[in-house]
Amino acid sequence: MSWPLWERLYALALTLLLSALVVGPAFRNPPYDSFPFSDYPMFSAGRPTPQLRLTHVQGVFENGSRTPLSPWVAAGNHEVLQAGNLIRHASFGSVESRGAFCRRAAARVAEEEDLQGVVAVELVTSDFDCVRYFEEAQKPQFQRTHERCSVTRDSAR
Amino acid sequence: MFGHPGFCAMSLPLAGRWAFTPRLFPSAPAARLGTLRFLIGLYAFVFLSIRAPHYWSYSAMHPEQFQPVGLGTLLSGILPAPIVQILVVSSVLLSVPFMLGYRFRIFGPLFASALMALLTYSNCFGQILHTEHLLALHVLVLALTPAADAVSKDAIAREHAARRSSAVPGFAISNPATPHPRYGWAIQLLSIVCVAGYLLAGIAKVRHSGMEFVMGDTLRNYVAFDNVRKLELGSIGSPVGPVLLQHTGLFGVLAGLSLGLELGAPLALVHRGFGMLWTLLVWGFHLGVLVIMAIGFPYHLSFIAFLSFYRAEAILGWRPLGALLARLGLIPQAGPEPHP
Numbered sequence: 001m002s003w004p005l006w007e008r009l010y011a012l013a014l015t016l017l018l019s020a021l022v023v024g025p026a027f028r029n030p031p032y033d034s035f036p037f038s039d040y041p042m043f044s045a046g047r048p049t050p051q052l053r054l055t056h057v058q059g060v061f062e063n064g065s066r067t068p069l070s071p072w073v074a075a076g077n078h079e080v081l082q083a084g085n086l087i088r089h090a091s092f093g094s095v096e097s098r099g100a101f102c103r104r105a106a107a108r109v110a111e112e113e114d115l116q117g118v119v120a121v122e123l124v125t126s127d128f129d130c131v132r133y134f135e136e137a138q139k140p141q142f143q144r145t146h147e148r149c150s151v152t153r154d155s156a157r
Numbered sequence: 158m159f160g161h162p163g164f165c166a167m168s169l170p171l172a173g174r175w176a177f178t179p180r181l182f183p184s185a186p187a188a189r190l191g192t193l194r195f196l197i198g199l200y201a202f203v204f205l206s207i208r209a210p211h212y213w214s215y216s217a218m219h220p221e222q223f224q225p226v227g228l229g230t231l232l233s234g235i236l237p238a239p240i241v242q243i244l245v246v247s248s249v250l251l252s253v254p255f256m257l258g259y260r261f262r263i264f265g266p267l268f269a270s271a272l273m274a275l276l277t278y279s280n281c282f283g284q285i286l287h288t289e290h291l292l293a294l295h296v297l298v299l300a301l302t303p304a305a306d307a308v309s310k311d312a313i314a315r316e317h318a319a320r321r322s323s324a325v326p327g328f329a330i331s332n333p334a335t336p337h338p339r340y341g342w343a344i345q346l347l348s349i350v351c352v353a354g355y356l357l358a359g360i361a362k363v364r365h366s367g368m369e370f371v372m373g374d375t376l377r378n379y380v381a382f383d384n385v386r387k388l389e390l391g392s393i394g395s396p397v398g399p400v401l402l403q404h405t406g407l408f409g410v411l412a413g414l415s416l417g418l419e420l421g422a423p424l425a426l427v428h429r430g431f432g433m434l435w436t437l438l439v440w441g442f443h444l445g446v447l448v449i450m451a452i453g454f455p456y457h458l459s460f461i462a463f464l465s466f467y468r469a470e471a472i473l474g475w476r477p478l479g480a481l482l483a484r485l486g487l488i489p490q491a492g493p494e495p496h497p
Contacts, residue, residue, distance in 0.1 A: 004480030130381035
């Protein structure tokens with residue numbers, strides 16, 4: 001079976017083009033993480049200590065205890081890492097935008113049956129020792145509150 | 158485009174023989190590429206059907222959440238909800254003709270475009286998820302290659318047409334089991350984009366962490382870090398990873414193995430045996446990542462991502478699958494011809 005030259009050139013061109021596009025992000029300065037071409041930087045940055053500073057959203061019960069809110073309730077996104085990034089960005093925002101973000105989370109809390117005891121939502125940044133977190137207590141070493149807002153429920157519901 | 162009689166007579170002044178050695182463009186049967194198209198299309202159909210509610214949720218995103226990447230940077234803001242919903246539905250629907258190899262020259266590129274648009278858009282909200290890159294690239298490669306010359310509705314229709322009008326030039330029935338570089342290069346390209354991702358991940362680790370990734374506690378810290386992050390962000394962590402944290406030495410070994418697999422990935426292209434061994438090890442690596450970090454790469458874990466390193470058409474000999482494909486009209490009722 002013959003293979004026309006035109007098809008051969010097409011095969012060569014597509015192979016070279018796609019290979020260059022796939023490998024290219026790693027050789028750009030700085031390397032380029034995107035979709036569908038990426039330098040695949042996940043878990044590549046040095047992490048010599050188990051310290052983690054995380055901005056997250058907590059539900060606060062009447063007795064003061066706290067519970068993590070799901071990615072959807074906290075940030076309106078089911079993907080946990082995307083939700084985490086959106087929460088972090090929200091903490092950098094103005095007082096107004098932080099307040100709006102918090103109120104949107106509180107509105108989603110009010111709609112959740114299993115979060116009926118939650119009376120407030122807090123946008124916080126916490127410092128964790130991630131190894132000690134599992135060995136001792138699942139609590140942050142330090143926590144700073146950026147925003148707090150009350151959960152308002154429609155009593156007619 | 159491919160196999161069209163008009164191109165048989167085409168001769169360009171550039172000989173370019175140097176560029177077409179068997180190593181660069183190995184031969185493979187059309188049935189192998191067709192089987193890969195069917196399986197990758199089947200995976201895409203199942204994946205998109207299951208994930209459709211999730212992708213649908215991107216129609217309710219807030220404009221402040223939009224952080225475009227890739228082709229998403231061409232957008233000035235979030236898409237209107239109906240557009241996102243149409244994109245989700247059309248991606249699921251278009252995966253069917255792609256899988257079946259039906260009017261592939263039209264539906265192949267259409268599905269690849271829809272999938273690329275949908276996955277790109279879903280990555281435009283604060284975090285790029287690296288679990289879907291390879292699927293998108295594999296679908297793109299298949300859409301641009303003669304992946305429906307066998308195990309497809311198109312091939313069966315062509316065969317029927319050839320039987321009806323054998324006098325028409327170009328309609329000769331070709332044997333889907335006959336190896337030809339026209340199919341081999343496409344399969345090789347699937348393997349290249351697969352291997353490249355791992356190589357780049359290894360390069361990124363060396364660039365950002367150096368040998369500290371293997372010698373130090375980097376991987377152990379990442380396992381702990383990722384599990385805490387998930388739990389505190391209200392998701393599910395791994396029950397196994399935290400238990401293993403006390404075994405410090407284990408993580409050095411795992412880090413060395415994973416970096417070796419990533420940097421050694423190009424060897425998988427050099428020799429078929431290496432390639433098959435590498436895919437098994439990488440699959441084990443993904444299984445370990447799932448167990449220890451609760452991070453699932455579903456396409457890779459399905460193993461379909463690695464089938465370009467194998468004689469994928471061999472599974473057509475599995476009677477239940479052969480019967481199913483025959484009932485779908487993708488192979489002749491008599492079953493596939495045995496591979497020489």
